Amino acid sequence: MFLESNFTEQFEKTDNYCKDLLSKALVDIPPSSKAVSYASFEDLYEAEENQGLVFLLEEGTVAHQQENKTLFHYDAGDLIGMSQWGGMPIAKYYTESPVTLIPYNREALWQKAMNDAKKARQWGDYLLAECARHSSVIASLDTPVDKTSLGFQTYSPGETIIEEGTASDTVFSIVEGHANVFVQNIKVGEVLEDEIFGAMSLLTNSPRTASVIADQRCLVMVVPRSQFEMMIKTHPRICISLMENMARQIVSLNEQITAVHSQAS
Numbered sequence: 112m113f114l115e116s117n118f119t120e121q122f123e124k125t126d127n128y129c130k131d132l133l134s135k136a137l138v139d140i141p142p143s144s145k146a147v148s149y150a151s152f153e154d155l156y157e158a159e160e161n162q163g164l165v166f167l168l169e170e171g172t173v174a175h176q177q178e179n180k181t182l183f184h185y186d187a188g189d190l191i192g193m194s195q196w197g198g199m200p201i202a203k204y205y206t207e208s209p210v211t212l213i214p215y216n217r218e219a220l221w222q223k224a225m226n227d228a229k230k231a232r233q234w235g236d237y238l239l240a241e242c243a244r245h246s247s248v249i250a251s252l253d254t255p256v257d258k259t260s261l262g263f264q265t266y267s268p269g270e271t272i273i274e275e276g277t278a279s280d281t282v283f284s285i286v287e288g289h290a291n292v293f294v295q296n297i298k299v300g301e302v303l304e305d306e307i308f309g310a311m312s313l314l315t316n317s318p319r320t321a322s323v324i325a326d327q328r329c330l331v332m333v334v335p336r337s338q339f340e341m342m343i344k345t346h347p348r349i350c351i352s353l354m355e356n357m358a359r360q361i362v363s364l365n366e367q368i369t370a371v372h373s374q375a376s
Contacts, residue, residue, distance in 0.1 A: 112126050112129075112183055112184065112185055112186065112189055112244060113126070113172075113183065113184050113186055114183050114184075121263060122244075124263060125240070125243055125244045125263065125332075126244060128240055128286060128332070129237065129240040129241055129243070129244045130188040130189065132233065132236050132237040132240050132305075133188070133189075133190055133237050134188070135233050135237075136224070136230070136233040136234045136236075136237045137167070137215075139223075139230075140215070140220055140223050140224070140230075142167075142213045142214055142215050143164065143214050143215055143216040143219065144214055146169055146211050146212065146213045146214075147211070147212055147213075147214060148209065148210070148211045148212075149206065149209065149210050149212070150209050151205075151206055151207050151208065151209070152204075152205060152206060153205050154203050154204065154205060155173070155191065155192070155204040155205070156192070156203075156204065161192075161214075163216060163217055163218065164192065164214045164215060164216060164217060165190055165191060165192035165193055165214075165215050165217050165220065166190070166191045166192055166212040166213065166214055166215070167188075167189075167190055167191075167212065167213040167215065168185050168186065168187055168188065168189045168190075168191060168210065168211075168212060169187060169211040169212065169213055170187060170209075170210060170211040171186075171187075171206060171208060171209055171210030171211060172184045172185065172186050172206060172208065172210070173185045173189075173191060173204050173205070173206045173210060174204065174205050174206060175202055175203075175204060176202065176203040176204070176205060177202050177203075185204075191204055191212070192204070192217070193241070235307065236284065236305055236307065239282065239284055239307060239332070239334055239339070240284070240332060242334045242338035242339060242341070243263075243332050243333065243334050243338070245338065263286065263330055263331065263332055263333065264330075264331050264333050265328065265329065265330055265331070266288075266290075266325040266328070266329040266331060267325065267328060268325055268326060268327050268328060269324065269325065270324070270325050271322060271323070271324050271325075272290060272323045272324065272325060272329065272331060273308070273309055273319050273321070273322060273323040274319060274322050275293070275294065275295070275318075275319050275320065275321050275322040276318050276319060277318060277319050278318060278319075279309065279312035279313045279316075279317070279318065279319060279336070280313075280335065280336050281309060281313075281333050281334060281335055281336065281339075282307065282308075282309045282310045282313060282333075282334045282336075282339045283307070283308050283309045283323075283331050283332065283333055283334070284305060284306065284307045284308070284331070284332045284334075285302055285303065285304050285305065285306060285308075285329055285330070285331055285332075286304065286305075286330045286331065286332050287304060287328075287329065287330040288304065288325060288326075288327050288328055288329030288330060288331075289301065289302070289303060289304070289325075289326045289327050289329070290302040290323050290324060290325050290326055290329055291323070291324055291326050292308075292321050292322070292323055293321060293322045293323075293324060294320070294321045294322075299321065301326070302323055308323060309323075310339070313336055313339060313340075
């Protein structure tokens with residue numbers, strides 16, 4: 112993905128990270144047919160045969176138009192058409208130059224993803240990164256948004272990423288680095304690279320239940336509440352997988368807390 116203006120190093124970093132996660136998520140998921148080539152098109156989804164498909168862009172560029180405004184362009188390695196269902200505003204995709212697209216049946220893709228816990232996690236990671244990428248698009252526009260809450264943030268060793276008891280307004284994922292989890296100043300776990308954290312309090316609309324502190328320099332992807340909620344609404348099955356992962360994390364944390372208290376007594 113690229114912008115016609117205001118292209119920044121942060122956006123490039125978000126874009127590359129998103130594409131890397133997508134390539135991992137698509138492993139072992141076969142396309143619905145061979146790659147197709149177009150000299151140009153005015154609306155990719157105008158053709159009825161494309162309605163149930165998403166497309167991996169192999170060569171060329173495709174513009175994303177919303178409300179008659181071209182917001183950005185997809186390029187090689189991007190997935191097109193994820194927003195064409197689930198109540199999302201309908202976008203128009205067009206190109207004036209030759210492109211090659213690899214088609215995937217949208218429903219078959221999701222069935223394959225949801226039938227495997229590891230694959231569901233990979234798609235959850237990708238969709239969260241996609242939220243961050245679109246947030247970066249918003250940040251590039253001249254709109255009154257808090258740009259510090261969009262994209263990536265860097266934390267030094269010992270710096271607090273999440274503070275226990277505070278309000279929830281963002282979800283996080285560590286791109287590089289490592290962090291520890293504390294409950295009432297007791298270390299109860301850790302957060303590794305590519306792990307999503309901070310989602311539980313958003314889903315339950317409650318204060319943060321633990322503190323997360325950087326153990327080393329951390330590059331963290333930050334997704335605002337509105338973007339995360341949109342992902343949940345449009346991809347509810349990812350939400351189920353996310354909640355299952357969080358449930359396992361809670362069980363693990365409870366076991367560690369019990370072990371700490373047993374040692375203290």
